[in-house]
Amino acid sequence: MDHGSDEEGEDYPLLIEQRCYQEDDQRDGKSRTLQSYWVRVRQPSPSWIIIIYTCYQIIFGILAVPELNATFALICHQRHTGQTQKDAPNTRDLAGELQQCFASEDAQADLSRFTMYGQMIAGLLGAISSPILGSLSDRVGRKPILACVAIGPLIYEAIMVSVLRYPDSINMHWLLVGYASQGLSGSLITVTSTSQAYITDLVRLRARARLFSYLQAALSLAASLGPVISGLLLTLPNSLENIYKSAVYAHLSLILIFLFVLPESRSSHLDNAERDESTPEQNTSETYLQIFLQSLRSLKEYSTFLQRNIVILAGIDMFIFGILIGLFPLQLAYPAYLFKWQPTTQSFFTSMVNSWSILVLVLIFPMIMARVRRWKKITITPSLSLFNVGELGAIQASLALQIIGYVGIALARSPGVFIFSSFIVASAAPLTPLLTSCLTAHTPDHQSGQLLGFLSFLHAIARVGVPALLNATYSMTIGIYPAPLFLLLSIIIAGLLIASMSIRTSTNTL
Structure with missing residues (x-):
């Protein structure tokens, strides 16, 4: 019995040791699996840019209707209904004043002219900045340019929040500065072309058309889903200001994602010479x-x-x-x-x-x-x-x-x-x-x-x-x-x- 107990005593730690080795191997295997999975996730992929591009467009889809109504409300307040109510500054019900201006021909004409000025400023500056930013994306990478594109809307939204909060103190013409910042950052044209360039860096010619169609689908999804979300948000109190505050946070988050989360495509498996030969359309200099x-x-x-x-x-x-x-x-x-x-x-x-x-x-x-x-x-x-x-x-x-x-x-x-x-x-x-x-x-x-x-x-x-x-x-x-x-x-x-x-x-x- 003693001998048996000695054998049992000798075998026991060996079994424990073997079990520990097996558990360590399993943990190492899981660790290696998780590590390999994380490495794969951190590799540049078209999926990254398609998902982030969709988020970028949904933000603009949400702002499409509030953009019109916020501008219209400020025009009504600063040029029409607010002119006779100077006794209580910064306490205006912009939504209530907006209702009074829907049928005003003068207010409608002012809205159209202001929109025309803003679009002309953004369009002219965008036509200048877009090729420059496209050329820079070939030199410094896609990530910094995508982050730069998000800065313009961020500035515009910050200005809009300030004007909506203090409509009697800040003139709405400051919004034209926001339009200029959007134009200088390239806005929609640059984010689309840079996203296409990101995909072009990673895939060969025959696969690009399908992936580009996903970007087009993202635009359609944003145009359909965004107004539904904004329609629900517009029913809340002080909705216009809160929507633009949320947009500021959303674009700040996108900038951080572009800079620190999105993998850079220019350091992909294609070297510079091969990339230049295979993608002549990216000669944006x-x-x-x-x-x-x-x-x-x-x-x-x-x-x-x-x-x-x-x-x-x-x-x-x-x-x-x-x-x-x-x-x-x-x-x-x-x-x-x-x-x-x-x-x-x-x-x-x-x-x-x-x-x-x-x-x-x-x-x-x-x-x-x-x-x-x-x-x-x-x-x-x-x-x-x-x-x-x-x-x-x-x-x-x-x-x-x-x-x-x-x-x-x-x-x-x-x-x-x-x-x-x-x-x-x-x-x-x-x-x-x-x-x-x-x-x-x-x-x-x-x-x-x-x-x-x-x-x-x-x-x-x-x-x-x-x-x-x-x-x-x-x-x-x-x-x-x-x-x-x-x-x-x-x-x-x-x-x-x-x-x-x-x-x-x-x-x-x-």
Whole structure:
């Protein structure tokens, strides 16, 4: 028994020791697994930028409706209703004063002019700063530029909070400084192009189109989800100031995420030489004007009908982009004037229209195009066609839908007709991707960078010129006839539709 107990005594610590080794091995294995997982997470990936870009856009989607109403409320207070109430400074009910100005033609005109000035300042400075920031992103990395882009909106929102808190002490013209900061930081154009550059650093050419489409989906998601959130927030007390305070914190958080969380893509597996060879479109040291002139020279190599096709398609794309940028605030101010819509109503209207456009893009349009391809008999040799089956017809149908929709908005005298007409306009959502697809089909792959520079320069012009035209028209005519803006849009788009009918689809004419 003693011997057995000695064996038991000798075996016992060995078993304990073996068990300890096994537990240590398991802990080491788990530690190595967690460590390898963390290393994988910290590697630069397109998923990082897509998620953060979506958050960035959702912030702007939330601010879309409050932006209009905060500016309108300040105009009402400082130029109209507040002028007769100087006895109690800094205690104004801005939301209550806003209700009094919805039907004021003078206030509507002031809002349009102020929006025009702000967009012109932001657009002109953005056209200058965007290529500079793009060039810097190639040198210093994507992270600092993305953080810089978030600084401009942060400054604007801080100014807006100050003006909303002290509307009698701080003039709302300080908001123009905020617009200037947004333009200098590049805003939407720079954050989109830098995000695309981040993805380009990491993936090869054939995978980029799919990932770029995710960025476009993020824009649509923000346009649909943001107004729903803002509509709920606008029902709270002192909602405008609190929304902009939250936006300040959100952009501060984004800056920290860009600087300290987001992995840098420029130190990815591609070395500089390979990256420069594989991504010629990222040579952003050239200005938009230089790329534009280079693109014009390259157009001379094409036949006359190809040149005409490119010019017509690019012109349509330019005006549609400008309308998308400049029309949104006016499309909210108009029903507020005509139907006395409250901010919450505007938010849910915007969300519904954008949700419908997403449904058209991802479900209805692909189904229609698939049916058209099955029904339509191809009458020319596919290799000689510059367009996929039905693409040109879809462009022309989208333009026709916009004409019908804007005429309906101009003639609308009830909310139901206005909403139905707005849904018709939203049904033309596939127009922009269709135009891009058709334009790229006209140029060889090695000149796609020149085409993007060409379109970027036209977009920079459209971002300034078209919103200025729309706001000037609205401000000058709101007191005479309430809907000439939408009639003007119908005429312009009708001209684009007529021009599209001269586009040739086949290379047989070469």
